[in-house]
Amino acid sequence: MPTVLLVRHGLTKMTGPVLAGRTPGVHLDERGQRQAATLAERAASLPLAAVVTSPLERCVETAGAIRDAQQGQRARRTPLGWHVDDRFIECGYGDWTGKPIRELAKDPLWKTVQAQPSAVRFPNGEALADMSARAVAGVRDWDGRIAEEYGPDAVWVACSHGDVIKAIVADALGLHLDQYQRIVPDPCSVSIVRYTATRPYVVRVNDTGGDLAGFAPPKRRRRTKAADDATVGGGAGGGSV
Template sequence: MPTRLFLVRHGATELTAEDRFSGATDVPLSEEGRKQVENLASRLADEPLDAIYASPMGRTVETARILARPHGAEVRVEIESALREIDYGHWEGKTRAEVEAQYGDEYDNWQEDPLTIAPRDGESGVQVLARALPVVRRIVEQHDQGSVLVVCHKGTNRLLISSLLGFDARGYRDRLDQSPAALNILDFVSPVRARLRLFNDVSHYEGVPDRTFSQRLSRWWSPRS
């Protein structure tokens, strides 16, 4: 039997709504975010979970604790620092429009290759994978043939999924999305062999996504003029 990993993004925050860079900025869930996560908790209430892991940020810890409630005291939340979100350095707290206006050249370079290029004082995708991927592999090893839940972040989740499935992670921002409180399911036959069974599912609080262009992805997704 494969090991099942429920990989979740935290619920929405006030900064999510404002579309600000907030990887290393610690913010709580918004009321909307809590409702999203409570709906997901109801959805996963009957899943037999062996453990729950979370990034140390307030929004992920709160998400994990809400998801843990239906499973009783025997399933507690374990904190893993390496699962935290990308640190956006001196872009933290700024909107994308502000970053483009103030640091245009730097932002353009990052847009071309966010896997290897980082904002000043921030992290590249490679650096995030270097710390987060070994933790996921260890979790899978520790819970062989079990089921675990990991609460993480938008960028970190996309990088992990790209790497685990053997995709070119340079395109993680262009080709993969992660909505607030999204559910992903991966089954592992070994710590390095994963199959994606469910991706970015938010049916616990939202219907089928519309087909509008997303301004929260890269310029690759901008409407053609």
């Protein structure tokens, strides 16, 4: 099955001190633009089949940098798919949206968010369990569609937000949502998952500078019966399973 690069958007002026959530008009700042350009350059060697993004501006801008770098590659085999999908939008934080993190940390709900996120529904907002369910459904749906259209070796990008990516990676690792706070995706990081008929494989998490060229699909490869199995002994790396 295909390989998905889960990309968190780059930095904005709100990232860190404020919970931006679904606040409209939050764009990448100069730091985030540099991050997106660097990531786009790293991913330019990959013949991406598609880029799917959250509709929020900071993700569209990050994903757009990746798309533009792809379009600059003359050797592209197929046109790059570009899609916006609401299933990858930031969690609906409700009344928490736009508030300083320092202030939110004093809210009694904060401790539950840390210790038992599966039980959390933000005031006038979304439940973290619902966010996880729609994000996981989205990534698995797109992965199946891309496999059908581009083949099992396709590579694609899903550009989203921190909590969304944490939920997808936790699901791929077989973790309960209450353990997703153990996963950290930094701004403009890449976490890589390969879905197969047997199980998902988490290949990288929170990669902010590694070489991505090894994830390019092979020019020729005979798929064996054990192609989707875990490699006994650990394998040779380079993105292989």
